[in-house]
Amino acid sequence: MPWFLWTAASLAVVFVVGWFVVPGLLRSLIKRRLSNYRTEFTVPDASKPERLEGKRRVAVLGGGVAGLTAAITLARRGFEVELFESNAYLGGKLGSWKVPLGPGEEAWVSHGFHAFFANYFNLNRFLDSLGLRREFISIGEYVILGTDGAEVRFGQMETTPVFNLLSLARNGVYRFRDVLKAPARDVFGVFLEYDEKDTFSRYDDVSFADFDRLAKLPPRLKLAFNTFARAFFSDEDKLSLAELIKSFHFYYLGQDGGLVYDYPVHDYEPQFLAPMRAELDRHGAKVHLSTRVESLERTANGFRVNGTPFDRAVLATDVVGARAIMSQATGIDAALKAPFEKLETGQRYAVLRIWIDKDVRTGFPPFVITDRVKVLDAFTTYHRFEHEAQAWTKQHGGAVLELHCYAVPEDLSPEQVRQALLDEFERFFPEVKGYTLKHEAFQLNRNFTAFHLGMYRHRPGVESGVPGLVCAGDWVKLPFPAMLLEAACASGLCAANVLLREVGLREEAVSAVPGRGLMAGVPPPPARKLLVPGAGKTAP
Ligand SMILES: Cc1cc2nc3c(=O)[nH]c(=O)nc-3n(C[C@H](O)[C@H](O)[C@H](O)COP(=O)(O)OP(=O)(O)OC[C@H]3O[C@@H](n4cnc5c(N)ncnc54)[C@H](O)[C@@H]3O)c2cc1C
Structure with missing residues (x-):
């Protein structure tokens, strides 16, 4: 064979190996090193019984995703569950409620658009157990929009770490x-x-x-x-x-999974919360809405919650509720209460739902991150996917939109926040200039968990240290990485598992992404010392 054919053949082999074989090999090595992207934290022991034979009364304090997960799990297993929720609705930050729009017209609003990621293993399994992921759509594309109209798109990017x-x-x-x-x-x-x-x-x-x-x-x-x-x-x-x-x-x-996620096509009340309430009813659980937990008292046999006796309690409120309840709780050692005093809220967040007579341009997914000027962090076009909002635009035209600010600057008054959201909205979407605001629903809250400097060491875990009192919520320290909705659900499962375990029942499966990153355990280079506290401030 002439030399140039050998050279061409060798180059072709190098190309094929370099382009296809090496990346494929690397991908499978990465996957293996990251435990196939999933670890089974708790594997149920099939030899153990599933249902409780005796009687055990459990109070669940707080009806967000964490409290609902714990309450439904325990009620299904035969525990006598009573859930206390201070709002008039279930769901906590995933909850929704109706606002009047005009004579005879109302609409559901919520705390804001929620994304459900593929690696929410526990939440997805929990929702599947209720048949609640049937009407989910994939976002398809993850877009960050700049003020200059420039877009960063993640949908088509590689997904292998x-x-x-x-x-x-x-x-x-x-x-x-x-x-x-x-x-x-x-x-x-x-x-x-x-x-x-x-x-x-x-x-x-x-x-x-x-x-x-x-x-x-x-x-x-x-x-x-x-x-x-x-x-x-x-x-x-x-x-x-x-x-x-x-x-x-x-x-x-x-x-x-990349950054692509799913979202539901209905408001959260019909899509999730009404069916969860029905599941609680089906298993005989009592739900006390509009009932703030004012007192938690440790007794010889368990607890009194607002004066009612229980054998066990699941503290599943937000951080504001957990701190208040524990600070006033009686019969609990001060040292065990101390970590709860350190729970804090993050900054205020604002959500403005607007019903307007014009529509924004097409060409991006229903939820878009914006490169905020002062307040606008994200934007949702509800009329493009949510059936309830679509019914409104079908009748009135225009659009149903939601403007979010996830960390409201402290110096802004509520009216300044609202106005700034509307101003920035027009800046990102100049095509709606001159629109008429037909209805609006504005909220400004401060009840989100703080993940601030130095807080980790004080964060309570699922087991509070108080016998019979377990914690659930996105603020609870978990022994595996999880966040937000997934942390809320996983902590609810872990809390339920503590109570299942102590009576010898089969625990619920708990899964997680791998606990360690690709390079964990490899000694960090000396230059990493640049990051030790204080070094950043003096760095070049
Ligand atoms: C605007 C916004 C957008 C978000 N987007 C996403 C997203 O896209 N994806 C995602 O995964 N997560 C998202 N999250 C976070 C997610 O909503 C939360 O992490 C999750 O819902 C927390 O659930 P939880 O049960 O721990 O707490 P909560 O939902 O806060 O529930 C706690 C419940 O306890 C109740 N309570 C408090 N005090 C008392 C008391 N004394 N007595 C009785 N009840 C009490 C509260 O009323 C509340 O219902 C978002 C949150 C917000 C606000």
Whole structure:
């Protein structure tokens, strides 16, 4: 064979190996190293009984996703469950309620659009057990919109961890030469090294703002990180870098679903909460709505909740409720109450639902992250997917939209927040200029869990230390990475499992993304010391 044919054949082999075989091999190595992107934290023991034979009364304090998960799980197993919820509706931050729009006309509104990710293993299984994921749609595309109209799109990006990081560069989110320069080069590796113990002991006292200053994040990469930071309802100087690393691991580097998620086509009340209420009723659980828990008293045999005796209690309120209930609880040792005193809320968040007579342009998914100027963090076009909103636009035309601010600047009054949301909305969507605001529903709340600097070490776990009192909620420290809705549901399952375990019943399955990142356990380079507390502030 002539030499040039040999050369061409060799080049072809190198090309095929380099282009197809090596990446394929790397992908499967990464998958294996990350436990196939899923670990089974609790595997039910089929030899154990499923249902409780005796009688055990359990009070569930709080009816958000965490409380509902615990209440439904225990009621299904034969426990006598009573759920106390201070709102007039179930669901907590996933809850919804009706607002009047005009004579004879009303609409459901909620705390805001929620995304359901593929790696919400426990929540997805729980919803499946109720048949509640039938009417879900995939978002298909994850878009971040700049004020200049520029878009960063994640939908088509690689999903394999590490490849997904490289893919960000290929899509113009950052340039290799920017991140390969010191000090950025020396600190970026932290995201691949997630390991609960190490990450939190090293970086829980470092803020995201310090990291940004030190790493000199390229603007578009900063924008991408901001979308993770926003999940914490916190300004950058308060947000713990360790929590951000966990979030990045949970949503991006520890799983292969990319950032694409599902969302329901109905309002949350008909889609989730009415069926959950029906499940509680079916299993004989009592639900006390509009009933704030004012007193928790530890007794010789269990607890009194608002004066009613129970054998066990699940504390599943938000952080505001948990701190208040525990500070006034009687019969509980001060040392065991102490961690609850340290629970805090993040910043205020604002949600403005508007019904207007014009529509915004098409070409992006129903939920879009915006590169906020002062307040507008995200935007939802409800009339493009939610059946209830579609019924309104069918009759009136126009659009039903929702404007979000996830960390409201402290210096703004409620009216200033509302106005700023509307102003920024017009800035991102100039095509609606001159629109008429037909109806609006505005909320400004401060009840979201804070994930601030140095809070991790005090965070209560599922087992409170008080015999018979277990905790559930997105604020509870879990022994595996989980966040938001998934953390709420997983903690509800773990709390129920403690009570199932103590009476010898089969526990519920609990799954999680891998507990450690791809590079966890590899000794960090000395330059990583740049990130130790204080170093960021003085860094170049
Ligand atoms: C605007 C917004 C957008 C979000 N988007 C997403 C998203 O896209 N994806 C995602 O995964 N998560 C999202 N989240 C977060 C998610 O909603 C929460 O993490 C989750 O719902 C928390 O559930 P929980 O049961 O722990 O707490 P909560 O939902 O806060 O439930 C606690 C319940 O306890 C009740 N309570 C408090 N005190 C008392 C008392 N003293 N007595 C009786 N009851 C009491 C409260 O009324 C509440 O119903 C979002 C949250 C918000 C606000």
